[in-house]
Amino acid sequence: MDIFETFDGHEEVLFGSDPASGLRAIIAIHSTTLGPALGGTRFFAYPNETEAIVDVMRLSEGMSYKAAVSGLDLGGGKAVIIGDPRQLKSERLFRAYGRLIDSLGGRYVTAEDVGTTTGDMELIAKETRHVTGLPQARGGSGDPSPATALGVFHAMRAAAASLWNDPNLHGKRVAVQGVGKVGGALVELLTDAGAHVIIADINAAEVARLVEVHGVTSVAPDEILFTECDILAPCAMGAVLTESTIPLLMCEAVVGSANNQLGEDKDAERLEDHEIVYVPDFVANAGGIINIADEAAGRTYSWDRAIEVVKRIETTVDSILDRASDQATTPHAAAMAIATERIASVASLPMPPLQKGSHR
Known part of the structure; x- marks a missing residue:
């Protein structure tokens, strides 16, 4: 690796x-043009350090575009802790990690992600104030998963309006790959809306619970991507939309919460060639960062205020799909253009003049 x-x-x-404590962490700051780099901390047993580096670099870049396209005054960052969270978690580890974050002086603000919890954020907060996703009992925004799921739900409504001239998801068949915290919350929203939901996950107990509670249908994890449906929702790990899988998809739209769903950028064109509407993941799953942005804004956190902004994802997706159609490009390219144009417009601002007695 170079x-x-x-x-x-x-x-x-x-x-x-x-x-x-066994802490081995990497913090990647992609951009602070629009504001502090906000992004969660992923605690994962990567096979090697190279894979951890590749993941944190890709995720941090995605956070820049997610914040920009969502209209947030935030940059993009991400962090990974290498190791099995079930074995390594301790107060010392998270406090050591908190000091690492604090050494950046506010350029990076963390939150929970895969493998971390609101309780972990409390431990980090003992060493730095540059942390969000604290428990609601402490005035924080808590678990971002419900907000992420709500954003995906509204992105689906926009895709439905584009495809079928009606945002109503009642009667639509939606296949959800992965029913963890976000996927599970999405299943509840979809069933409440009257959608027919098919689910799959490697956690058989959670699948059984959702089948019993919500009356959904389940299939094997290796079948869910290729299940006949109206909307496919990847809500597990990324890179599931590839040159080999796309021709086998039996859906009209892909709208999910997983990060980096495309194996490569060209897969957006492959989806277009197969007449599948793809809502870019960094747009559909922005509800989480929108929610914690309300907490990071330095004011008293408000769920109601944050959720009103999350719901605007539907309008954002409408605009992206319209731009893609008008410019004969893919929704992925249209969303990237919106994000990069906003970042570039602010990056070109001249630096403010130095005041007497100050230094930079």
């Missing part, structure tokens, strides 16, 4: 460790 080539386009990448 390290400096890998880091190209990122402002800063910070490595930190604490041998006593």
Whole structure:
């Protein structure tokens, strides 16, 4: 791996460790043009450090575009802690990690992600104020999963309006791949809306619970991508839409919460060629960052205020699909253009003049 080539386009990448607790962490800051880089901390047992680096770089870049296209005054960052969270979690580890975050002086603000919880954020907060997703009992926004699921739901409504001239999801067949915190919350929203939901997950117990509680249908995890449906919702890990899987899809739209669903950018064109409407993942799953942005804004967090902004994802998707149609391009390319144009417009602002006695 050419390290400096890998880091190209990122402002800063910070490595930190604490041998006593087993902490091995990487924080990647892609952009702070629009504001502090906000992004969650993923605690995952990566097979090797190279895969961890690749993941954090890709995720942090995606956070920049997610914040920009959502109209947030935030940049993009992400962090990973390498290891099995079931074995390594401890107060010392998270406090050591909190000090690592604090050393960045507010350029990076963290939140929970895969493998971390609101309780973990509390431990990090003992060492830094640059953390969000604290428990609601402490005035924080809590678990971002419900807000993420709501954003995906409204993105689906926009896709439905584009395809069938009606945002109502009643009677639509929706296949949900992955029913963790976000996928499970999405299933509840969909069934409440009258959709016919098909689910799959490697967690058989959770699948059984959702089947019993919501009356949904389940299929094997290796079948869900290729299940006949109106909308496919990837809500597990990324890179599921590839040159080999796209021709086998039996859906009219793909709208999910998983990050980096495309194996490569060209897969957006492949979806277009197969007449499948793809709502870019960094747009559909922006509800989580929108929710914690309300907490990070330095005011008393309000669920009602945050959710009103999350619901605007539906309007954002409408605009992206319209732009893609007008410009004969893919929704992915249209969304990227909106995000990069906004970042570039602010990046071109001149620096403010230095005041007497100040230094930069």
